[in-house]
Amino acid sequence: MSKDNKILEEFTKSDYKYGFESNIESDSAPKGLNEDIIRFISSKKEEPAWLLEWRLKAYHHWLTMVEPRWPNVKFPAINYQDIIYYAAPKQKAKPKSLDEVDPELLDTFKKLGISLEEQKRLTGVAVDAVLDSVSVATTFKEKLADLGIIFCSFSEAVHKHPELVKKYMGSVVPISDNYFAALNSAVFSDGSFCYIPKGVRCPMELSTYFRINAANTGQFERTLIIAEEGSYVSYLEGCTAPMRDENQLHAAVVELYAAKDAEIKYSTVQNWYPGDREGRGGIYNFVTKRGICAGERSKISWTQVETGSAITWKYPSCILKGDHSVGEFYSVAVTNNRQQADTGTKMIHLGKNTRSRIVSKGVSAGRSQNSYRGLVRVAKRADNARNFSQCDSLLMGDQCGAHTFPYIESDNKTAQIEHEATTSKIGEDQIFYCNQRGIADEDAIALIVNGYCKEVLNQLPMEFAVEAQKLLALTLEGSVG
Amino acid sequence: MLTIKNLKARVEDKEILKGINLEVRAGEIHAIMGPNGSGKSTLASVLAGREDFEVTEGSVEFLGNDLLDMAPEDRAREGVFLAFQYPVEIPGVSTTNFLKTALNQIRQHRGQDPLDAVSFLKLMKEKMKLVEIDQSLINRSLNEGFSGGEKKRNEIFQLAMLEPKLAILDETDSGLDIDALRIVANGVNKLKTKDNATIVVTHYQRLLEYIIPDYVHVLYNGRIVKSGTKELALELEEKGYDWIKDTTATTV
Numbered sequence: 083m084s085k086d087n088k089i090l091e092e093f094t095k096s097d098y099k100y101g102f103e104s105n106i107e108s109d110s111a112p113k114g115l116n117e118d119i120i121r122f123i124s125s126k127k128e129e130p131a132w133l134l135e136w137r138l139k140a141y142h143h144w145l146t147m148v149e150p151r152w153p154n155v156k157f158p159a160i161n162y163q164d165i166i167y168y169a170a171p172k173q174k175a176k177p178k179s180l181d182e183v184d185p186e187l188l189d190t191f192k193k194l195g196i197s198l199e200e201q202k203r204l205t206g207v208a209v210d211a212v213l214d215s216v217s218v219a220t221t222f223k224e225k226l227a228d229l230g231i232i233f234c235s236f237s238e239a240v241h242k243h244p245e246l247v248k249k250y251m252g253s254v255v256p257i258s259d260n261y262f263a264a265l266n267s268a269v270f271s272d273g274s275f276c277y278i279p280k281g282v283r284c285p286m287e288l289s290t291y292f293r294i295n296a297a298n299t300g301q302f303e304r305t306l307i308i309a310e311e312g313s314y315v316s317y318l319e320g321c322t323a324p325m326r327d328e329n330q331l332h333a334a335v336v337e338l339y340a341a342k343d344a345e346i347k348y349s350t351v352q353n354w355y356p357g358d359r360e361g362r363g364g365i366y367n368f369v370t371k372r373g374i375c376a377g378e379r380s381k382i383s384w385t386q387v388e389t390g391s392a393i394t395w396k397y398p399s400c401i402l403k404g405d406h407s408v409g410e411f412y413s414v415a416v417t418n419n420r421q422q423a424d425t426g427t428k429m430i431h432l433g434k435n436t437r438s439r440i441v442s443k444g445v446s447a448g449r450s451q452n453s454y455r456g457l458v459r460v461a462k463r464a465d466n467a468r469n470f471s472q473c474d475s476l477l478m479g480d481q482c483g484a485h486t487f488p489y490i491e492s493d494n495k496t497a498q499i500e501h502e503a504t505t506s507k508i509g510e511d512q513i514f515y516c517n518q519r520g521i522a523d524e525d526a527i528a529l530i531v532n533g534y535c536k537e538v539l540n541q542l543p544m545e546f547a548v549e550a551q552k553l554l555a556l557t558l559e560g561s562v563g
Numbered sequence: 564m565l566t567i568k569n570l571k572a573r574v575e576d577k578e579i580l581k582g583i584n585l586e587v588r589a590g591e592i593h594a595i596m597g598p599n600g601s602g603k604s605t606l607a608s609v610l611a612g613r614e615d616f617e618v619t620e621g622s623v624e625f626l627g628n629d630l631l632d633m634a635p636e637d638r639a640r641e642g643v644f645l646a647f648q649y650p651v652e653i654p655g656v657s658t659t660n661f662l663k664t665a666l667n668q669i670r671q672h673r674g675q676d677p678l679d680a681v682s683f684l685k686l687m688k689e690k691m692k693l694v695e696i697d698q699s700l701i702n703r704s705l706n707e708g709f710s711g712g713e714k715k716r717n718e719i720f721q722l723a724m725l726e727p728k729l730a731i732l733d734e735t736d737s738g739l740d741i742d743a744l745r746i747v748a749n750g751v752n753k754l755k756t757k758d759n760a761t762i763v764v765t766h767y768q769r770l771l772e773y774i775i776p777d778y779v780h781v782l783y784n785g786r787i788v789k790s791g792t793k794e795l796a797l798e799l800e801e802k803g804y805d806w807i808k809d810t811t812a813t814t815v
Binding site for chain 2 (some may be wrong): 509510511512514515516517518519520521522523525529530532533534535536537
C-alpha cells in the first residue's frame with residue numbers, strides 16, 4: 083500500500099468533532115407538509131396575512147415542480163412528508179441580553195468554541211445566533227442602530243420593517259426559481275435580515291452562526307441583505323451541526339441586493355455533519371444563494387469554505403446588472419469519505435463593463451465526489467464584459483472523483499472570458515519533504531492543503547481565516563496514526 | 564555520531580547498497596563521491612528515511628539511537644537534515660511559514676516552547692545574512708518557480724535555520740553556477756562547528772574546492788571502494804572514475 087493510501091485510510095478514521103446534541107425542548111410542528119402546516123408556521127410566527135399568502139403561493143408552485151436531477155450527486159428519494167418543518171427552542175420571553183439566554187444554549191456555543199462573550203469582547207463581531215430556526219441572541223444591535231443599520235432575525239424584520247421585506251424578499255430568488263427555493267419560500271422558519279443605509283460603511287463584520295439541532299428537523303433559513311447606495315457590509319456565516327443518524331434536509335435561501343456603488347462581502351464556513359464513514363446520516367445542503375449588483379459600480383463577493391454536509395448543492399451567484407459592477411466567487415470545497423459536493427457559481431453579465439472572477443479549489447479524499455459547476459453568461463448588451471475563472475482540483479488517494487463542468491454562454495463579441503483548470507495530487511514527495519524537516523504527516527497534509535487553498539482563505543476576514551485554517555487542519559486531524 | 568555498518572538496501576528487486584560501512588564523528592566533513600548510479604543518492608535517501616527503499620541488512624546508529632527504527636520526521640527532529648537534490652515545490656506555502664512549522668515541531672520534540680513571531684523573525688534575519696539569501700525569495704511559495712540555484716540556496720537557508728547535528732548535502736552543487744556554488748559553500752562552512760557533521764554527496768570535485776572535506780570516500784556499485792583524504796578527490800578528478808572501476812575490477 084502506498085503511503086498516500088495509508089494516510090488516507092487513517093484520514094477516514096477521524097471522527098466528526100462536533101457531534102453532540104443539546105437538550106433544548108422543541109416546540110415542533112407535526113411531520114409532513116400541507117397548507118395547514120404552512121398556516122401553523124405562519125401563525126406561530128404571528129405573521130401578517132400577505133406573508134402567509136406569499137408562502138401559500140410558493141407552496142402551490144412547489145407542488146408543480148420536481149427535484150432537480152442534473153447535479154452530479156446521488157441520494158435516496160426524500161420523503162417530504164416525513165420531515166418536521168418547524169421547531170423552535172422553547173423560551174419564556176425574548177432575551178434582552180445574554181444573561182437571559184438559556185444557559186444550555188450558551189453552553190452549546192461554548193462547546194463549539196463560539197462563546198458569544200468572547201466574540202463580543204475580543205473580535206468586535208456582532209453575532210446573530212440562530213439555533214434551530216429561531217434567533218436567540220442578537221448583539222451589538224444598539225451600536226449598529228446608531229448608524230441606521232438594521233441587523234436582526236428575519237421574523238423581527240417582518241414585524242418591524244415589513245415594507246423592506248415586502249420589497250426585496252423574492253426579488254433576487256423568486257419563489258419559482260427552483261424546487262428547493264420554492265420549498266424554502268413556503269416553509270422558511272427564520273434567518274437573518276440586514277439593511278445598510280445609504281453611504282454607511284458597516285464598522286464590524288456581521289456574523290451569524292447557524293446550527294441544526296432538533297432531530298428530523300429540516301432547516302429552512304432565509305437571509306436577506308440589502309446594501310443601499312455607497313454602503314459596505316461584510317457578512318459572515320458559520321455552521322456546525324450535531325451528529326445525527328438520519329439525513330437532514332437543509333434548504334436555505336440567501337438574497338443579496340447591492341445598489342449603486344455598494345459592496346457586499348459574504349463569507350461562509352460550512353461544517354455540517356457529513357455523515358459517517360459509510361455515508362450514513364449527514365446533512366443534505368441544498369442552498370440557493372444569489373446576489374444582484376443592481377446599481378452601477380456595485381460589487382458582490384462570495385467566499386465559501388465547505389467542509390461539511392453529506393451532499394452539497396450550492397451555487398452562490400451574481401447577477402451583474404449595473405454597468406461596471408463586479409462579481410466574485412472564491413470557494414474551497416473539501417469532501418471526504420462518501421461526501422458529494424456539486425458546487426460552483428453563476429456569473430450573469432447584463433451590464434456594460436461588468437467583471438467577474440471565479441476561483442474554485444476542490445479537495446477530494448476517501449470515496450467522495452467533488453464537482454465544480456459554473457456558468458458564465460454574457461448578455462447581448464453587456465459590452466466589454468470580462469471573466470476570469472480558475473478551477474483547481476486536488477485529489478487524495480485513488481478512490482475519489484473530481485469533476486469540472488464549466489458552462490460559457492456569450493452573446494456579445496466584445497466579451498473576454500478566460501478559464502483555467504488544473505488537477506493535482508498531494509505527492510509523496512511533498513509529504514516526505516515536510517517529514518524531512520520534522521513535520522509529521524498530518525501537519526504536512528494540513529500545510530499543503532492550506533497552501534493550495536490560500537488564494538481563497540486570503541479572502542476571508544482575519545478571524546474567520548484562522549478558523550477556516552483550523553477547520554481544514556481539524557478535518558485532516560487523526561489522518562495518520 | 565553516525566555509524567553505518569554493512570548497510571544493504573534495495574528498491575523493488577534491485578539491490579543498490581551492497582554493504583556500506585561508514586563512521587562520521589562530530590566536527591567532521593565527509594565527501595562521498597562516485598559515478599552516476601553508484602548509490603550515492605540512495606544512501607542519502609535511506610539515511611533520511613525515504614520509504615521507496617527497503618533496508619535488507621545492516622545497522623545505522625545515530626547519536627546512540629537506531630536511526631533505521633525512526634520515522635523520517637523523528638530523524639529530522641533528532642538532527643538529521645537532508646539538502647535535497649531536487650527540492651519539491653509546495654504552492655501557497657511560503658518558506659517562512661514552512662520553516663516556522665518545522666522549527667516549532669522540532670522545538671516541541673525537544674521540549675522547548677514554540678518560538679514567538681518576534682524571535683523567529685530575528686533568527687530568520689540573522690540566518691538570511693549568513694547564507695546571503697534575499698527576503699523576497701523566502702516570502703514566495705516554497706520552491707515554486709525557483710531557479711535551480713535558488714532552490715539550492717533555499718535548502719542551505721533551511722539548513723541554517725534548523726541547525727541539525729548531521730547535514731547531508733545531496734548533489735547540492737548540481738546545476739549551480741560558480742557564484743552560486745561559492746555562496747552555498749560559504750554558507751555550509753560558516754555553519755560548521757565542532758559539534759556538527761556534514762556529509763557532502765557529489766559527483767564532481769569542484770564543490771570540494773570550497774568545502775574542504777576531512778575524508779573522501781568513493782562509492783562504486785553499492786560499496787565504498789576507496790577512502791582517503793581530500794587528495795583522493797584530486798586524484799579522482801585527474802584520473803576519472805574509470806580508474807576506480809579498473810582498480811576494483813582487478814581487486815575483485
